[in-house]
Amino acid sequence: MSGTILIADDHPLFRQALAMAAQGARPDARIAESGNLSSALNQAIAADDLILILLDLKMPGAEGYSGVALLHAEKPGVPILVVSSAEASQAAREAVRFGAVGFIGKDSDLSAIEEAIRDALAGKRMEAPRDAAIDPVAAQIASLTPTQLKVLLGVMEGRLNKQIAYDLGISEATVKAHMTAILKKLDVHNRTQAVLAAKALGLSINHR
Secondary structure (H helix, E strand, O other): OOOEEEEEOOOHHHHHHHHHHHHHHOOOOEEEEEOOHHHHHHHHHHOOOEEEEEEOOOEOOEOEOHHHHHHHHHOOOOOEEEEEOOOHHHHHHHHHHOOOOEEEEOOOOHHHHHHHHHHHHOOOOOOOOOOHHHOHHHHHHHOOOHHHHHHHHHHHOOOOHHHHHHHHOOOHHHHHHHHHHHHHHHOOOOHHHHHHHHHHOOEOOOOO
16 A cells, blocks of 8 residues: 655745655655645545655644644554755754654755655654653644644634634534643643743744
8 A cells, every 4th residue: 555645834945846856766656745733634634544644844833843743643543754944953942742753954965865764664763852652742632633733723823712612613512621621631720821831832823
């Protein structure tokens, strides 16, 4: 079974380069492309045969590490390889905390990117930061469901429950129920503490 590789990046030429690297690593794979986070999420959810996500950190709807967190929440069993121009040492560390299996810089040559793709497909993971295992907040955020994560991001934007309900197409009561679950999972007592916990990890408010 060949499977689908999803490339999420807002630069068409770089998507083309990543597609070349992906096909070099896995010639039989189907390549799907997205230029923003919303499209990437929709394609990831729709693809039953998804085997890898190549993700840029900075594209419409995805700043900070919200893209990694949301895609990992939707598809926890699919490896995410971050391909970004962000500062490698810090970004790699944070990306792994939010669920990525690896990180490679956009300035890497095509053969290095192809090798990173092969490693990700083979199940290899970047070594987690030494303190990641004892970082309870990172683990707690990773335990949120996709909808809970979207509710938290809405709260981080300062949106009211009724606005979040409208955005997500759910009832205000459901938003309140999700918020209760979020507070419990993050072991905090109010929305402000939840926002501070999420921001401390670099989670971005600009998720649309």
